[in-house]
Each structure stands twice: as structure tokens, then as C-alpha cells.
Amino acid sequence: xxxxxxxxxxxxxxxxxxxxxxxxxxxxxxxxxxxxxxxxxxxxxxxxxxxxxxxxxxxxxxxxxxxxxxxxxxxxxxxxxxxxxxxxxxxxxxxxxxxxxxxxxxxxxxxxxxxxxxxxxxxxxxxxxxxxxxxxxxxxxxxxxxxxxxxxxxxxxxxxxxxxxxxxxxxxxxxxxxxxxxxxxxxxxxxxxxxxxxxxxxxxxxxxxxxxxxxxxxxxxxxxxxxxxxxxxxxxxxxxxxxxxxxxxxxxxxxxxxxxxxxxxxxxxxxxxxxxxxxxxxxxxxxxxxxxxxxxxxxxxxxxxxxxxxxxxxxxxxxxxxxxxxxxxxxxxxxxxxxxxxxxxxxxxxxxxxxxxxxxxxxxxxxxxxxxxxxxxxxxxxxxxxxxxxxxxxxxxxxxxx
Numbered sequence: 215x216x217x218x219x220x221x222x223x224x225x226x227x228x229x230x231x232x233x234x235x236x237x238x239x240x241x242x243x244x245x246x247x248x249x250x251x252x253x254x255x256x257x258x259x260x261x262x263x264x265x266x267x268x269x270x271x272x273x274x275x276x277x278x279x280x281x282x283x284x285x286x287x288x289x290x291x292x293x294x295x296x297x298x299x300x301x302x303x304x305x306x307x308x309x310x311x312x313x314x315x316x317x318x319x320x321x322x323x324x325x326x327x328x329x330x331x332x333x334x335x336x337x338x339x340x341x342x343x344x345x346x347x348x349x350x351x352x353x354x355x356x357x358x359x360x361x362x363x364x365x366x367x368x369x370x371x372x373x374x375x376x377x378x379x380x381x382x383x384x385x386x387x388x389x390x391x392x393x394x395x396x397x398x399x400x401x402x403x404x405x406x407x408x409x410x411x412x413x414x415x416x417x418x419x420x421x422x423x424x425x426x427x428x429x430x431x432x433x434x435x436x437x438x439x440x441x442x443x444x445x446x447x448x449x450x451x452x453x454x455x456x457x458x459x460x461x462x463x464x465x466x467x468x469x470x471x472x473x474x475x476x477x478x479x480x481x482x483x484x485x486x487x488x489x490x491x492x493x494x495x496x497x498x499x500x501x502x503x504x505x506x507x508x509x510x511x512x513x514x515x516x517x518x519x520x521x522x523x524x525x526x527x528x529x530x531x532x533x534x535x536x537x538x539x540x541x542x543x544x545x546x547x548x549x550x551x552x553x554x555x556x557x558x559x560x561x562x563x564x565x566x567x568x569x570x571x572x573x574x575x576x577x578x579x580x581x582x583x584x585x586x587x588x589x590x591x592x593x594x595x596x597x598x599x600x601x602x603x604x605x606x607x608x609x610x611x612x613x614x615x616x
Contacts, residue, residue, distance in 0.1 A: 217582065222273070293530065354386060356369050419448060454480075584608045
């Protein structure tokens with residue numbers, strides 16, 4: 215497949231490039247040129263040099279935004295937890311359901327025995343839906359195995375999905391500390407550090423992640439794991455301050471995590487610490503809305519000077535969605551972000567949360583990852599709540615699904 219293309223007739227080009235002006239960096243009546251999947255021209259169509267021999271795509275006045283970078287997903291699962299969804303609507307709490315054997319542990323039971331091929335088959339339609347909604351890169355976690363072999367298979371499935379040119383690129387993450395283990399916790403943690411980390415790296419993991427939460431893993435357990443992961447060469451992520459205030463966000467800043475995710479119950483002191491450490495705050499509006507807790511701290515993160523990312527948290531229990539446009543709308547409605555701030559958070563913010571500087575922004579040298587909207591107004595990606603505002607998704611200069 216060729217990544218050589220001219221995209222012309224763009225009514226509003228959202229670059230998310232600070233050098234293009236006030237966020238989100240709009241260029242009107244614009245064009246893009248890509249060679250080998252990388253942008254060689256970004257600017258007004260009237261100033262574009264001749265491009266002989268390149269395929270042309272005329273979007274006829276549509277708005278174009280960078281492809282979305284979904285920086286937090288759990289897309290590899292079997293089974294479902296629809297019954298839990300109904301139970302929570304009837305008044306049951308997430309914690310009570312987990313104590314009764316539901317929650318993450320239920321998905322582990324359904325998923326632990328799956329082969330790589332089975333995992334790929336069940337996750338492919340989810341990533342296809344992500345692509346239809348404009349996502350060009352998705353972080354995908356393990357975490358529904360606990361046992362080493364099952365976690366390794368999940369990482370191998372994530373890598374295989376990312377190699378499919380018709381799907382978003384994938385950033386695999388080893389979520390070793392997710393549901394609390396059965397039996398001896400210290401022995402389990404020893405095995406994760408000594409055996410799990412090398413196996414995860416061999417399987418293609420780029421990040422390590424943990425669930426620092428009451429009923430899951432303590433700050434001390436998570437810190438031991440993250441420090442070992444950092445020494446092994448992995449980037450660091452953490453789920454924290456979602457259901458209770460644990461202090462995990464302060465620890466994430468201390469160990470230099472790339473991102474800290476959820477953060478609904480984080481104090482402003484924690485958020486200032488994340489900003490000072492350069493740790494991206496990933497807000498997950500779908501999970502916040504589903505669980506009915508505090509709102510996502512998008513505005514608080516920005517006010518504290520932190521970089522913000524928006525992600526779907528695509529999972530079977532608390533955010534059963536693949537739609538980044540919906541998350542953008544919810545970030546405006548629930549998290550206090552402006553539409554411009556939300557689009558930036560869903561693109562270059564997401565890229566920062568997965569440590570990738572070559573996407574989430576449209577400038578010369580970046581990947582030609584774009585979402586072509588079905589509207590001439592970029593604002594419709596946030597304004598049309600629950601709609602399908604993306605007409606075409608292009609990854610590295612090639613239309614997904616083409």
C-alpha cells in the first residue's frame with residue numbers, strides 16, 4: 215500500500231500544532247501532502263507546490279482533524295458484563311459487585327484461556343469501530359489473564375492487531391497488576407517482576423501498567439512493579455485515584471510515569487505533582503459517567519499545568535464504547551474542557567500519553583494520520599454528541615477500510 219497522497223479541498227484543517235496559531239491551530243482552505251505516509255506539506259491549498267504523480271483525494275470542503283490517539287483501552291476481552299451494568303443501575307456498587315466475584319475478575323475468568331487467534335478475532339471488530347470513528351492509534355492493554363502465559367497471549371494479540379494495515383496502530387501495554395491475585399500476593403508480585411516483565415517485553419509490550427486502588431493493589435506494590443518495569447526499559451502507566459484516594463498519583467509523579475489515568479479523586483497537590491513531573495493526565499469520561507462518581511478532572515489538570523489526554527477506556531464493565539468523538543463531547547460536557555482543548559487532548563495529548571511525537575498533530579514530518587469529517591465545521595466532532603462525525607479515517611496516508 216502506498217502512503218503517497220494529496221488531500222485537497224479541506225475547508226477547515228485542525229492541525230493541533232501550536233505554531234499554527236491559537237488552539238486547535240486551524241488553517242482554512244487547506245491541503246496536505248504525504249509521501250511514504252509522512253506529511254511533506256501542510257498549509258493553504260493555494261500555496262501548495264505542484265505534486266505530479268500523486269494520488270489525489272478531494273474532500274470537497276470537509277473539515278479534517280488529526281487521527282485520534284486513544285491512550286487507554288482494554289480491548290482484549292471475551293464474555294460480557296451486561297448483568298453488572300444493570301445491577302449498578304439498580305443500586306449495586308462497583309465494589310460490592312467485585313467482592314461477589316464480578317468486575318475485572320469475571321472478565322479474567324472469561325478471557326484467561328483464550329488463544330491468540332481467539333483474542334484477535336474478538337478484538338478486531340472493536341478496533342474496526344475505533345477506526346470508523348477516527349482513531350488511528352490505540353493503546354491496548356493485557357490484564358485479563360493474571361497468569362503469565364495468558365498475559366503474554368494478550369500482548370501477542372495486541373501486536374498482531376497493530377500489524378493489520380486496516381486497523382489503528384497499536385501500542386501494547388502489560389497490565390500485570392489489575393485484579394487482585396488469588397493466594398499469596400507477594401509471591402505473585404515476585405513472579406511478575408522476575409518473570410512477567412521479561413516475557414512481556416519479549417511479547418512486544420512498550421508500557422507497564424497497574425491498578426492502584428483499594429481492593430486491587432497498594433501504592434507500595436505498584437511502586438515496586440513500576441520501578442522494576444522502568445529498569446527493564448518499559449514506559450510507565452497507572453490507573454489511580456478513580457474509586458478512592460490512594461496517593462498513587464503522587465507516586466506516579468515520583469517514579470516518572472508517562473501517564474496517570476482516571477484521577478477523579480486526585481487532589482490538586484497530586485495534579486500539580488504530575489504537571490511538574492511531565493506526567494500526562496488521562497481522563498476517561500465514559501467510565502466517570504457510567505460509575506457516577508466525581509467528574510473527570512480535565513479542567514483541574516489544565517489549571518494545574520498538566521498535559522491532558524482523553525481516552526475511551528474501552529472495556530466490558532465500565533465504558534463499553536470505542537468512540538473517541540463521544541469522549542470528546544463528554545469531556546466538554548463533564549470535564550470542563552472547551553471543544554478546542556478536548557480535540558487537542560484526544561490527538562496530541564493522547565500521543566504524549568503513549569510517548570509518540572510523530573502523530574496527533576498535522577505538521578511536516580508527522581504521520582499522515584487524519585480523520586475527515588462529514589461536516590465543514592471541525593466543531594461538529596464535539597458538538598454532535600453521539601453522532602458519527604467521521605466520514606473517512608486515514609492512517610499513514612492510506613484510508614482504513616479501503
